[in-house]
Amino acid sequence: MKIGLFIPCYVDQFFPDVAKATYELLTKLGCEVDYPLGQTCCGQPMANSGFASLSKGCDANFISCFKHVDYVVAPSGSCVLHLKEHLHGSDEKAATHIREHIYELTEFLTDVLKVGSLPASFPHRVGMHVSCHGQRGLHLSSMTELRLPEFSKPMQLLNLVKGIEVMYPERKDECCGFGGTFCVFEEAVSVKMGKDRIKEHAVNEVEYITGVDVSCLMHLEGILKRNGSKVKTIHIAEILNHEVKQRV
Amino acid sequence: MSSRERILSAITANKPGLLAAPALNLSVLPDRTDMVARYVRALELIAGKAVVVSSFDAVMEDVRATRAAGHYVVNTIAALGPLSDEVTTDTHADTLEPIYKAFLSAEFGVVENGAVWMTESQMQNRLVPFICQHLVICIRATDLVPNMHEAYDRIREMEGYGLFLAGPSKTADIEQSLVIGAHGARSLVVYVVE
């Protein structure tokens, strides 16, 4: 089973630790992980701005990078959702193969690898931020609006981590306000939404806020830092990959 | 081309291919347990009051006492005493405005939401259940249906006007504060006669 690791453009550039953690975690779990060096982006920023028509070059590049792997795995719910819904190309067969075999990290772990244990340890209070596209788009977890059985793939995995205490904010699955270019074009609403999420996590006195999407975390972290908060953000890959390296 | 023709032809041209209507098969069967008790609770939750009685005595007393206090009472239920024949389908609103309390029958009650279904002939005038200050309705305990699906099954033919009435009139339009008694009746009592 050959896995193609897809790292979202801004994670590659600004949050390489998340990518490293993802790579290490998948490798530790016995996967043959390839990282196609020619990858760039999933094309979502253009598409969400109304310019899906401009993403042909980006899509073609993506297809050529990932057409030969069995699975594409990415530490990002929104990128994976976008590709699943919108990836097309002149090589439509390859595009279809990718769309049908692309996974966000946590769902790959629960659904394909069926991970039942992890050597990870993270003895901290962590706030769970439920990223919208992963949740409502990929069904990574149940949704508070729907009258359906409760479940959460990310939580299922976090519960395997020793010492961790995970808490939901009061509004369990309200959006953080990042929304892609929304974060700058509707800056006032975006930041207000982020501030409100942070306030709810603060009530739980968490040390970290985690989630499956770096975009959400980057946005929340920007606000946390501006307000001098001690709360840090950490991607779920980094928690799941976290082992105590040495005893102090 | 008339507007009617223009609209209909635009719709004919633009509508999608015919999709079948879904079959109304719900996997959950309606709950028929303790219907009277549940109806009472449902009405309470919507600011109404339900009183379970074994005869019309309590209701008759209500009619008598309200009239004795000098209020204008409209009664449409033969068992309660003299009927208010002055109220007909075309009685003017001016004449109905002073109604203090109206006693009306309803066809049946709906357990899932505390509503009753009433027809125009039961009201005698469409405005009565709205313009009265206080409303009293009588239904039989055997005339309760569990949910709205069975409610519509029971309505054989629609009269010129029919009403699902659920509780007294209300509004929360002022800063979401619930106020009972907006424009319609200020209170609702349903006597469930066993």
Add this chain to the structure above:
Amino acid sequence: MSEQVGKSLWHADAAEVFIADEPRTDWHDETLWFVRSKRDKASMQVPEWEELRELASGIKDHSLSNLDNYLKEFEEKATANGITVHWAIDAAEHNEIILGILNRHGFNKMVKSKSMLTEECHLNAFLEENGIDVVDTDLGERIVQFRQETPSHIVLPAIHLKKQDVSDTFHEHLGTEKGNNDPQYLTEAARGHLRGKFISSPLAITGVNFAIAETGGFVVCTNEGNADMGAHAASVHIACMGVEKIIPKAKDLAVFLRLLARSATGQPITTYSSHFHKPRKGQEMHVVIVDNGRSRQLGRPDFRNSLKCIRCAACFNTCPVYRRSGGHSYHTAVAGPIGSILNPNLDMKANADLPFASTLCGSCSNVCPVKIDIHQQLWKWRQVLAEEGYVAPSKKVAMKGMAFLLSNPRLYRIAGRIGRSMMRAFPGLMNNRKMNPWYKQREMPEAPAQSFRDWFKENKT
């Protein structure tokens, strides 16, 4: 985009103004979130909730696919029952028809219960220009009418106002005690004031929640009883409906009435669900069927099922953007998520901002009782608007640039490296609140020396 649309600002700018009063924004947000939670609790009382949504969606999908025939059936049955059916191709014709009826009878006053369609058609302004005194009788609508504002929410018109505001307005217009904010007191004052209007008004206009093809009847749902107070006292009752309000059979009402109030306010049913089939003896009853762009929307495969909407506003209440920007920032009669997919059909240029007033979180689609794929339609409208040229040119240029970069791996890597080096060397570059909207209230992410690819190439190949 700080261009003005008539008197309104684009959503982003109006929202910024709204949010500037943070405590008030919090109050507005919490109030509407509470309505969303009431909806949740109500849905939990119905074990078959998701099945009902699927049914409602299916009934509406079917109706729209047979809309012309159902409208004809409705007209035939209604007419046989003594109702006069009118057809209006657009808002102007709708308004003229109503004025015509008023003039024919020589009436110069009327009462109106809630009808978003009449808001869409700007009926009040038109009638007032023509010498008609219009009294909106829904309490929330009467309040905003006194204040010369538009409703900010299709179910809770005055949700943006505090009781202090209502008290001031009623003091001015009804002579209530200055400073008396008690909702009970204020509602009582409105009851008395409007009771007189109901009784003396010769003509009443109502909306239509559902029109039934099978019977030629229509249903009007209210909590206050104002629609009925007006209609049953008036000698002429006009009911206004969009073509999409048609449902096939009376028994279908069970599905919709089980979903509507629970979705809207968390009540199991509205206080009054009035079923009109025939005029009262001696009364004239009219129904005005309105198109106003609906048949055009029907012809858009991606957007046609926005016509399934039953105007419950559950999408408003759940939308984190709506709750923090208020209905007026959407500058249309129907705001919120559903408005953002309906309004571009009416006027793409004026409403080009609306589909972008969203993070596409998808909560709206989940609460919609008729399962409209609202968030997906928002995305699709963005493509249409960009295609039609209604997205700012600067944005298009930026996107073209981005597309070019992202289809050239080498250029992407170079740009990334340069960007990060610049940020590390000259942090002040990005740290400018005017030039960089991100930086107004957020710190920038740190720029690492190495990208992941750099690390991978160095260590793993």
